[in-house]
Amino acid sequence: MGPESKYFDLEAFKNDSPERNYWLGFLTADGCVLDNSHLSQNPQIQLTLADQMHVVAFKEFTKSEAKICEPRKGHASLTIRSKELAELLYEYHIVPRKSLKERAPDSLKMDSDYWRGVIDGDGCLGVNKRGFPRLELVGSKDLCEGFLSFVKTLAPTKVSLTKDKRTEGLYRVQLCGLWVKRVVEALYSGAEVALDRKAEIDKSILAVKGKRGAYV
Numbered sequence: 001m002g003p004e005s006k007y008f009d010l011e012a013f014k015n016d017s018p019e020r021n022y023w024l025g026f027l028t029a030d031g032c033v034l035d036n037s038h039l040s041q042n043p044q045i046q047l048t049l050a051d052q053m054h055v056v057a058f059k060e061f062t063k064s065e066a067k068i069c070e071p072r073k074g075h076a077s078l079t080i081r082s083k084e085l086a087e088l089l090y091e092y093h094i095v096p097r098k099s100l101k102e103r104a105p106d107s108l109k110m111d112s113d114y115w116r117g118v119i120d121g122d123g124c125l126g127v128n129k130r131g132f133p134r135l136e137l138v139g140s141k142d143l144c145e146g147f148l149s150f151v152k153t154l155a156p157t158k159v160s161l162t163k164d165k166r167t168e169g170l171y172r173v174q175l176c177g178l179w180v181k182r183v184v185e186a187l188y189s190g191a192e193v194a195l196d197r198k199a200e201i202d203k204s205i206l207a208v209k210g211k212r213g214a215y216v
Contacts, residue, residue: 005042005081008064013088018113022193023061025117027094028102029139033086035096043086043096044079052076054120054195061193100169103142115150116187118143120195125184125205133180133205137173138164144171154186155179181206 013020027047034044048071049055055068055076064080071077089095092105108114119125124136137147144161151157157175164170175183188194188202 006064006066008062008066008080008082008085010082010084010088012062013085018192019061021108021111021113022117022191023058024089024092024094024105024108025111025114025119026058026121027089027117028092028098028104028114028143029118029121029123031089031094033089033094033096033098035086042081042083044081045085045089046077046079048075048077050075051195051197057193100140101142102140104146109146110150110153112150112186113191115147116191116194118147119187120198123198125198125201127204127208128176131208132176132178133184133208134174134176135180135183136175138170140169141171144173148173151175151183155182178208181208 013024027045030047030049032044032046032048034046047055047058052068052075055078059066059068059078062080064078066079066081068076068078092108093101093103095101104114104118118139119135119137122137122139124134124138126134128134137144139147141161148159148161151159151173157179159173159175161171161173164172184202184205188199189206191199194202
């Protein structure tokens with residue numbers, strides 16, 4: 001017999017909501033699904049982060065009774081063991097061994113909450129040395145293409161994907177310029193849930209002033 005499964009609220013993942021969509025995006029980027037069928041155990045859905053309070057936020061969203069553990073110094077981890085949740089996440093392309101195969105589900109391709117979750121997980125926000133806002137996403141080709149399609153509904157850009165020079169199969173979307181404020185505002189303004197440190201960077205980006213700016 002495997003480890004005992006703890007209670008969690010499966011309905012939180014079934015009911016469409018901004019918070020649910022955010023966590024689906026975050027799990028797409030940073031979640032881990034382990035298939036334990038060879039051990040006759042339920043699959044594990046795991047979130048391990050250095051941002052410990054974000055793991056606490058995920059625990060509160062799921063109402064999970066599982067304990068948060070510390071797999072290594074400075075990191076927190078929450079594991080939910082559930083075949084039903086693994087099957088539900090499969091519908092959103094959150095699957096075992098998903099690295100370099102991530103992609104947005106059709107129902108969430110234009111959802112700002114979903115993409116905020118993805119950016120919080122695998123994105124980078126900031127202001128460069130010249131004072132221009134910048135935003136970057138690193139991921140699979142499908143995921144980056146999906147994000148770029150979302151961006152183009154908010155602002156004009158001729159940016160295209162670039163291949164990561166260090167990891168085969170990995171791609172980047174790199175945006176820089178005052179127009180990035182439009183994207184950041186769409187993602188973070190009025191957000192019900194976001195990674196604290198990136199929400200703070202969002203404020204610094206929205207504070208940048210200027211009339212001109214283009215993607216580079």
